[in-house]
Amino acid sequence: MTEQATKSLTMAQAVIAFLKNQYVERDGQEQPFFAGCFGIFGHGNIAGIGQALQQMPEFRYYQARNEQAMVHAATAYAKTKNRLQTLACTSSVGPGATNMVTGAALATINRLPVLLLPGDIFARRNVAPVLQQLESEHTQDISVNDCFKPVSRYWDRITRPEQLLTALPEAMRVLTSPAETGAVTLALPEDVQTEAYAYPEAFFQKRVWHIYRHRPAREAVEQAAAAIRASKRPLIVAGGGVIYAEATDALQHFVDQTGIPVGETMAGKGSLRYDHPLSLGAIGATGTFAANRLARDADLVIGTGTRYSDFTTSSKTAFQNPAVRFININVSAFDASKHLALPLVGDAKVTLEELLDLLDGYAVEASYRAQAERLHAEWDSEVERIYNVRHTPLPSQGELIGAVNELSDPSAIMVCAAGSLPGDLHKVWRARHPKNYHMEYGYSCMGYEIAGGLGIKMAAPDRDVYVMVGDGSYLMMNSEIVTSIQERYKLIIVLLDNSGFKSIGALSRSLGQDGFGTRYVYPRNGHWPTDAAGTDVQTLPVDLAANARSLGAHVIECKTYADFVEALKTVQTTDRTSVIYIQDDRYLAIPNYEGWWDVPVAEVSELPSVQAARAEWAPMQAQERYFLEHKIR
Ligand SMILES: Cc1ncc(C[n+]2csc(CCOP(=O)(O)OP(=O)(O)O)c2C)c(N)n1
Ligand SMILES: [Mg+2]
Numbered sequence: 001m002t003e004q005a006t007k008s009l010t011m012a013q014a015v016i017a018f019l020k021n022q023y024v025e026r027d028g029q030e031q032p033f034f035a036g037c038f039g040i041f042g043h044g045n046i047a048g049i050g051q052a053l054q055q056m057p058e059f060r061y062y063q064a065r066n067e068q069a070m071v072h073a074a075t076a077y078a079k080t081k082n083r084l085q086t087l088a089c090t091s092s093v094g095p096g097a098t099n100m101v102t103g104a105a106l107a108t109i110n111r112l113p114v115l116l117l118p119g120d121i122f123a124r125r126n127v128a129p130v131l132q133q134l135e136s137e138h139t140q141d142i143s144v145n146d147c148f149k150p151v152s153r154y155w156d157r158i159t160r161p162e163q164l165l166t167a168l169p170e171a172m173r174v175l176t177s178p179a180e181t182g183a184v185t186l187a188l189p190e191d192v193q194t195e196a197y198a199y200p201e202a203f204f205q206k207r208v209w210h211i212y213r214h215r216p217a218r219e220a221v222e223q224a225a226a227a228i229r230a231s232k233r234p235l236i237v238a239g240g241g242v243i244y245a246e247a248t249d250a251l252q253h254f255v256d257q258t259g260i261p262v263g264e265t266m267a268g269k270g271s272l273r274y275d276h277p278l279s280l281g282a283i284g285a286t287g288t289f290a291a292n293r294l295a296r297d298a299d300l301v302i303g304t305g306t307r308y309s310d311f312t313t314s315s316k317t318a319f320q321n322p323a324v325r326f327i328n329i330n331v332s333a334f335d336a337s338k339h340l341a342l343p344l345v346g347d348a349k350v351t352l353e354e355l356l357d358l359l360d361g362y363a364v365e366a367s368y369r370a371q372a373e374r375l376h377a378e379w380d381s382e383v384e385r386i387y388n389v390r391h392t393p394l395p396s397q398g399e400l401i402g403a404v405n406e407l408s409d410p411s412a413i414m415v416c417a418a419g420s421l422p423g424d425l426h427k428v429w430r431a432r433h434p435k436n437y438h439m440e441y442g443y444s445c446m447g448y449e450i451a452g453g454l455g456i457k458m459a460a461p462d463r464d465v466y467v468m469v470g471d472g473s474y475l476m477m478n479s480e481i482v483t484s485i486q487e488r489y490k491l492i493i494v495l496l497d498n499s500g501f502k503s504i505g506a507l508s509r510s511l512g513q514d515g516f517g518t519r520y521v522y523p524r525n526g527h528w529p530t531d532a533a534g535t536d537v538q539t540l541p542v543d544l545a546a547n548a549r550s551l552g553a554h555v556i557e558c559k560t561y562a563d564f565v566e567a568l569k570t571v572q573t574t575d576r577t578s579v580i581y582i583q584d585d586r587y588l589a590i591p592n593y594e595g596w597w598d599v600p601v602a603e604v605s606e607l608p609s610v611q612a613a614r615a616e617w618a619p620m621q622a623q624e625r626y627f628l629e630h631k632i633r
Pocket of ligand 2 (some may be wrong): 419470471472496497498499500501502
């Protein structure tokens with residue numbers, strides 16, 4: 001037996017030496033899977049991963065301000081790269097680690113790969129409790145890092161250096177699997193990070209992970225084709241999977257040949273260009289009337305790369321045809337089986353192509369196609385109307401979105417995540433290419449916007465990145481403005497200030513609660529002014545423009561729509577991250593277009609407004625459906 005060559009490395013050095021040699025390949029294109037490592041150092045990682053990163057500068061280190069933000073940036077990077085590349089994130093032990101839990105949940109929910117390396121308490125235990133250690137009377141085998149378990153697709157704690165030999169390949173399997181991907185967490189005890197071990201050199205050889213385009217069962221494709229041929233009112237629901245699989249051309253061929261119209265989810269917007277005559281735009285709670293009307297009567301829904309969130313299904317009220325059936329194309333059997341669909345478990349691109357081959361000569365009836373095209377055109381006029389509202393004294397959010405859409409380069413990427421912007425953008429943003437609309441709406445996490453924008457710009461440095469952010473989200477996390485300046489990644493941040501939560505304010509009023517707790521104003525005699533207080537409130541002495549300037553951004557303050565248009569032109573030539581600040585109207589909203597979202601209303605209340613809201617809610621809730629008997633056999 002020949003002796004294996006080994007190399008003495010610390011556990012942390014072995015992690016980095018391994019990560020820098022991992023590659024992925026899809027469709028013959030190969031690239032390194034990791035673009036580097038974000039990190040914030042403390043006693044939990046400085047002598048381990050920190051030392052390793054210093055020793056291996058070819059694996060680029062990026063300093064961040066906030067651990068949650070760095071996970072968002074890495075996740076946004078992965079989304080921009082269609083999951084073919086991401087970054088690792090190293091944190092200290094304790095609060096640095098738990099700051100990443102929100103980021104982990106976001107990545108996992110959105111099915112986006114990110115590798116988290118939180119420091120952990122000493123494996124040898126003799127010095128416990130160490131700074132920031134959570135102790136338990138019942139076991140010594142617990143730390144705050146156990147919080148990552150439910151939000152990670154793979155979780156492990158490396159208590160001996162040689163455990164890396166089995167843990168890291170598992171981490172890579174999950175990260176590179178389109179069906180299983182999400183956050184992967186390897187908790188690294190701070191002492192073990194620094195311990196040396198003779199690792200086999202073979203472990204550090206270049207390794208290529210092949211991302212195959214899996215094909216669904218042939219019988220299922222045949223059944224799906226037969227069901228499509230038998231349908232009268234089929235509808236495609238396009239989700240993020242279409243974009244990640246780079247199946248947008250395949251989708252367009254499918255639509256052109258069959259005449260089946262398309263509604264898009266939050267993650268799927270951009271699957272089909274907004275001006276394709278069979279594009280119905282957004283579907284569901286924040287959908288267009290075009291998509292929602294066709295959804296209501298559809299007899300066959302072809303869900304492609306969607307997980308059917310409540311926003312997509314209007315909380316299960318969107319599909320009201322009693323005979324509606326589902327065909328789901330998805331890499332994940334879990335998502336493919338939703339609504340008791342005929343599951344086509346496979347890659348969206350090859351599945352759409354295989355299905356289309358069996359639909360030769362088939363197209364929807366001319367009257368249905370004409371109805372879809374008419375709705376598309378009517379919707380386009382509605383967007384035009386909203387882009388041209390000129391509201392005073394404060395502009396409307398819709399016209400500001402219109403200005404950004406029309407004045408940004410068509411290749412630009414717009415990013416958003418929470419507040420009233422996502423619903424408005426889902427409806428009226430005109431997506432001109434599959435990456436034009438980057439919406440984080442799996443977790444809809446306030447604070448993702450600027451951090452996410454940084455990750456996008458790192459992934460696509462040649463494109464302009466427009467961060468659309470409300471004052472609430474901005475206040476929650478604006479720290480990565482500093483990182484964007486430090487790393488010279490220019491972001492264009494559009495900061496819309498409506499003095500609080502426009503979104504939750506409107507939701508509150510719809511629940512009969514009059515905006516309680518959603519305005520940024522001083523409490524009066526210990527009470528919260530609601531919307532009924534009107535302008536009779538004392539506003540806070542907050543200057544968000546000055547705040548952005550203090551972080552190093554170039555800031556342009558606007559008052560009117562005309563100022564805003566000028567600012568959008570000016571930021572084309574600024575040399576660093578720029579913030580366009582404008583106040584907009586809290587109350588003027590883009591309407592709801594026959595969508596619904598179930599937010600339960602208090603069943604008993606002393607407030608008549610709440611009782612009235614409950615009475616309105618009940619009949620809508622009654623329309624929610626289970627899809628139990630519609631399996632295609
Ligand atoms: C981290 C986090 N906390 C709370 C919420 C619930 N939430 C959704 S939107 C919103 C208000 C957002 O305010 P702002 O960014 O100003 O946007 P606006 O609603 O005014 O458009 C809140 C609190 C959330 N989505 N994320
Ligand atoms: Mg706001």
